[in-house]
Amino acid sequence: MSQAINFDPIRLPPEAEELRLEVRAFLAEEITNGGFDPTATIMKSGFDREFSKRVGAKGWIGMTWPKKYGGQERSFLERYVVTEEFRVANAPVTAHFTADRQSGPVLLKYAPEHIKLDVLPSITLGECCFCIGMSEPNSGSDLFAASTRATATDGGFLINGSKLWTSNAHQADYMIGLFRTSPCTKENRRHGLTQFLVKLKQSGITINPVRNMAGKHEFNEVLFENLFIPEDHVLGEVDGAWKQATSELAYERSGPERFLETFYVLTELVRILGDKPDARAAEGIGRLVAQVHTLRRMSVSVNGMLQAGKEPVLEGSIVKDVGTLWEQALPAHARNLSAFIDSNPTNRAAFDELLQFATTIAPKLTIQGGTTEVLRGIIARGLGLR
Amino acid sequence: MSSSDNLLVDTTTRIFQDLADPQTVNAATNEVWKTELWTALEESALTLAWVSDDRGGGGANLADGFDILNVSGRFAVPVPLGETLLAGWLLDAAGLPSPPGQMSVAPARLRDRLTIGPNGTLSGKALGIPFAGSVGFIVALADQDGMPHVVQIAPQDCTILSAPGLSGDGRDAVTFDSAAPVAMAPLPANLGDQALGLMGAAVRASQIGGALQAILNITTEYAQERTAFGRKISKFQAVQHNLAKLAGETAAAVAAASSAADTIQTMEDFNDSVFFETASAKIRVGEAAGEGAAIAHQIHGAIGFTDEHVLHRFTQRLWAWRDDFGNESEWAVQLGNFIANGGADELWPLLASR
Numbered sequence A: 001m002s003q004a005i006n007f008d009p010i011r012l013p014p015e016a017e018e019l020r021l022e023v024r025a026f027l028a029e030e031i032t033n034g035g036f037d038p039t040a041t042i043m044k045s046g047f048d049r050e051f052s053k054r055v056g057a058k059g060w061i062g063m064t065w066p067k068k069y070g071g072q073e074r075s076f077l078e079r080y081v082v083t084e085e086f087r088v089a090n091a092p093v094t095a096h097f098t099a100d101r102q103s104g105p106v107l108l109k110y111a112p113e114h115i116k117l118d119v120l121p122s123i124t125l126g127e128c129c130f131c132i133g134m135s136e137p138n139s140g141s142d143l144f145a146a147s148t149r150a151t152a153t154d155g156g157f158l159i160n161g162s163k164l165w166t167s168n169a170h171q172a173d174y175m176i177g178l179f180r181t182s183p184c185t186k187e188n189r190r191h192g193l194t195q196f197l198v199k200l201k202q203s204g205i206t207i208n209p210v211r212n213m214a215g216k217h218e219f220n221e222v223l224f225e226n227l228f229i230p231e232d233h234v235l236g237e238v239d240g241a242w243k244q245a246t247s248e249l250a251y252e253r254s255g256p257e258r259f260l261e262t263f264y265v266l267t268e269l270v271r272i273l274g275d276k277p278d279a280r281a282a283e284g285i286g287r288l289v290a291q292v293h294t295l296r297r298m299s300v301s302v303n304g305m306l307q308a309g310k311e312p313v314l315e316g317s318i319v320k321d322v323g324t325l326w327e328q329a330l331p332a333h334a335r336n337l338s339a340f341i342d343s344n345p346t347n348r349a350a351f352d353e354l355l356q357f358a359t360t361i362a363p364k365l366t367i368q369g370g371t372t373e374v375l376r377g378i379i380a381r382g383l384g385l386r
Numbered sequence B: 001m002s003s004s005d006n007l008l009v010d011t012t013t014r015i016f017q018d019l020a021d022p023q024t025v026n027a028a029t030n031e032v033w034k035t036e037l038w039t040a041l042e043e044s045a046l047t048l049a050w051v052s053d054d055r056g057g058g059g060a061n062l063a064d065g066f067d068i069l070n071v072s073g074r075f076a077v078p079v080p081l082g083e084t085l086l087a088g089w090l091l092d093a094a095g096l097p098s099p100p101g102q103m104s105v106a107p108a109r110l111r112d113r114l115t116i117g118p119n120g121t122l123s124g125k126a127l128g129i130p131f132a133g134s135v136g137f138i139v140a141l142a143d144q145d146g147m148p149h150v151v152q153i154a155p156q157d158c159t160i161l162s163a164p165g166l167s168g169d170g171r172d173a174v175t176f177d178s179a180a181p182v183a184m185a186p187l188p189a190n191l192g193d194q195a196l197g198l199m200g201a202a203v204r205a206s207q208i209g210g211a212l213q214a215i216l217n218i219t220t221e222y223a224q225e226r227t228a229f230g231r232k233i234s235k236f237q238a239v240q241h242n243l244a245k246l247a248g249e250t251a252a253a254v255a256a257a258s259s260a261a262d263t264i265q266t267m268e269d270f271n272d273s274v275f276f277e278t279a280s281a282k283i284r285v286g287e288a289a290g291e292g293a294a295i296a297h298q299i300h301g302a303i304g305f306t307d308e309h310v311l312h313r314f315t316q317r318l319w320a321w322r323d324d325f326g327n328e329s330e331w332a333v334q335l336g337n338f339i340a341n342g343g344a345d346e347l348w349p350l351l352a353s354r
């Protein structure tokens, strides 16, 4: 028998469960104080720098990082609890989550020491927002087609070209950008791209909004015109960004945010179906809950592997593939299961509003951060088929 | 399955590899191998793993038993290993010794109920009893004056209407008409029909997880061997994506099953956590069984639809096992009612508690 797919039944340790209580108390107090409004976070915006600062003050951003960079040196499983509780509470994490999940770990691994000491602590304080500059007009799934150029010049590089779909670029302080430093080679079409730390608020960068179909301004077009980036802002190997991608993927793909984005629909569905659902509705709820429970158990298991120092790229990709399809299908299930609920204005209206919103944003869930098709390619590679 | 440093898992794997290799037994012209397989399992104390040492069993913990069952699933086990484990567990829970040989359990459907009359005989009808026609004893859970009892019955003392079932292993309708027990004892009050249903569901979940792991391997290997249009079919993106989906279903099934097994192992009682985890697991593995079997057949083409190929040994058992001890719909209704009863605001705390 070749390799077996295993997901050990990892349980969250007592310190993580203690932390959960602390996080819940914090969130409850925030809601009571008007610190944030969960419904507004879902329907309007999840970007709130003041909230991020309060989270930073609790030590819950970059919490797995070394103390000398502002981290808390806590475990992945503790971070897991913080992430899932914030998600389910619909707390506005947009201003810090990208840096916490993705950009910070990249800097930790590839940035020079003085930059780490400069940037990482401000991330942990919730004072520094990141965006991801990978996709371009002609380079989405095929990341290695990126053509925005970084040309070597005295003491650094000059950037020319554009990024597209850059979430929160208009509100962020930094981007981690992927730029072309050399043409690809015959032997390796992935060669020639380099990751850079880019300070956003300076001349040479123009950021234009791109409204999404939910009517919101979240992603952007980012234009670069002779933007100078100093040499020490290169992250990792020049021309070798392709080697750096894989180890980040497991972190990026396996978190609870990969199946909980529409979870509020399930909670509200249970609410309007009431305590005596008919068999059809009960079965529907039962199946949905069985799915989300299983996804969560898979995701915790992958985070246990990360904590143990493994690189569960295959398992992480599976969680994202199954998870994003589930969170995408959830609004449609809820629509079917709620079909026979009376139009009691006190709860039906609120439910319908959330359901409509979730239905509208559902298409993006299997596109952002790598499409279903791309993920399946990665899983196929993990199975040894490529 | 936690790790391969588990001696019981290694032993079980070796026995199945040596004596029940799916390819070999699929081509066998007689069933001598079944006897040899059973003898080997019995000699290694695997069949009564859940019976305590002092009652002649293997004295393994529940988690070890579920690991054994995962392995048995990887070989599409064609003997009543899961059923005998369950029967031994029931007898042991009632303080009764277990006989050697093969056993089955009743009821195996969530809605069937058996009763013990005032004269101490067993009555009632239980459908879909696996292997009922070929085992030495049927161990039944029955009610006497509101108290659950374990009853050991000889098959010749009941009426068995044999049917092969989806797996061909036998899913028999058993009628007990004032059947006289070989042995009988009350169960502790915390065990009853629901506990048996949950244990049975967890047994099948472990086996389905194992069978899907094997199917993923078999199907992946086949795709890398079979050529069409001048290429290995594994090079077609549609086939790759189907295999990726199969990997997702397998992963979900294994994760759900091992989480439920772990919960049963760590909880002292068949409490709400056990119900929540096991019901979820049976629902999810049942869905994965259907989806996974369909994908595996699609990738195999016609050869997978033959008697000669091993695939059907797995897929037919997946279809049989997902029906035993509650199918997805039955558990989903129970779980849905449980969630509804707790209310919307208890849903997340419940999920997070596991």
Ligand SMILES: Cc1cc2nc3c(=O)[nH]c(=O)nc-3n(C[C@H](O)[C@H](O)[C@H](O)COP(=O)(O)OP(=O)(O)OC[C@H]3O[C@@H](n4cnc5c(N)ncnc54)[C@H](O)[C@@H]3O)c2cc1C
Residues within 6 Å of the ligand: A131, A132, A133, A134, A135, A136, A139, A140, A141, A142, A164, A165, A166, A167, A168, A219, A364, A367, A368, A369, A370, A371, A372, A373, A374, B237
């Ligand atoms: C809400 C949202 C936020 C985003 N935020 C960011 C961000 O912050 N930063 C950033 O860099 N990007 C961001 N993106 C962009 C995202 O990463 C890309 O949209 C994604 O990688 C797909 O690229 P594309 O849109 O160009 O689609 P394409 O790559 O053109 O794909 C179109 C279709 O073709 C399929 N396809 C492509 N290649 C293959 C193949 N080899 N095999 C099979 N099918 C294939 C795809 O799966 C898809 O179905 C965001 C996207 C969304 C929707």
